[in-house]
Amino acid sequence: EWQRAFLNLWVEAHDPLFDMVAWGGLGADLTAPRLSDCVVGFSQASDRSRAAVVAAWVLPDGRRALKLVVSTADVSSFAARLVEIDEQGPIALVGDDGGLDRPLIDQVRRALPSHRDVTALTPKDWVLGSTRFAASITDGTVAHARDDHLTAAVSAAVSKPMGEAWAVSHRSRPEVVAAVAALRGLDARPAPVAAPYIYVPGMSA
Numbered sequence: 001e002w003q004r005a006f007l008n009l010w011v012e013a014h015d016p017l018f019d020m021v022a023w024g025g026l027g028a029d030l031t032a033p034r035l036s037d038c039v040v041g042f043s044q045a046s047d048r049s050r051a052a053v054v055a056a057w058v059l060p061d062g063r064r065a066l067k068l069v070v071s072t073a074d075v076s077s078f079a080a081r082l083v084e085i086d087e088q089g090p091i092a093l094v095g096d097d098g099g100l101d102r103p104l105i106d107q108v109r110r111a112l113p114s115h116r117d118v119t120a121l122t123p124k125d126w127v128l129g130s131t132r133f134a135a136s137i138t139d140g141t142v143a144h145a146r147d148d149h150l151t152a153a154v155s156a157a158v159s160k161p162m163g164e165a166w167a168v169s170h171r172s173r174p175e176v177v178a179a180v181a182a183l184r185g186l187d188a189r190p191a192p193v194a195a196p197y198i199y200v201p202g203m204s205a
Helices: 002-006 020-024 078-086 101-111 123-139 148-156 174-187
Strands: 039-044 051-058 064-072 092-096 119-121 142-144 159-162 165-168
Touching: 020 123, 020 148, 039 078, 039 101, 039 174, 051 078, 051 148, 051 174, 064 078, 064 148, 064 174, 078 092, 078 101, 092 101, 092 123, 092 174, 119 123, 119 174, 123 142, 123 159, 123 165, 123 174, 148 174, 165 174
Parallel strands: 039 092, 064 142, 092 119
Antiparallel strands: 039 051, 051 064, 159 165
16 A cells, blocks of 8 residues: 555556455446536546546436546547547546646647637646545445446556645556546536526416
């Protein structure tokens, strides 16, 4: 635990960062809704070997769902791919403002129309997103679509120190980084505001 959290070292598969037994029990037959009903997280690997996109949405029972949408080695056209995804109108397009994702966010922003933007997560957001991702696996409040690439990335994830806290490192595979970004973006949405009730004399509710 100490090596993983404070030295940012890779750990053996038998000592994963996240509870993989719990993760295995959270798989479900998920049909993703339209991307306009999802928050979309993205990331590219620190060595530019792969890139990934994960969609997150809320299930009827209140759990949050994760589904891998893109996992590709075609990193050179990844920014253009994200612009195409944004054309489908997701609730938010979310990336962590760290590692190689920072210049990627800038590149996508320049290509998006003026009324669209990328949500760039702050260091505080990234810590909250990482710890919430871990807690969601433990308490069973997240579901996933049993994608082998995402499961492998979650199993191999490593952490980095963030002050007195920790967060998922960008040395992790992009699928898990994108999943954390998507889930954080979903959880950080403003709560819906109920329409005010206007009483009109003589009218029943």
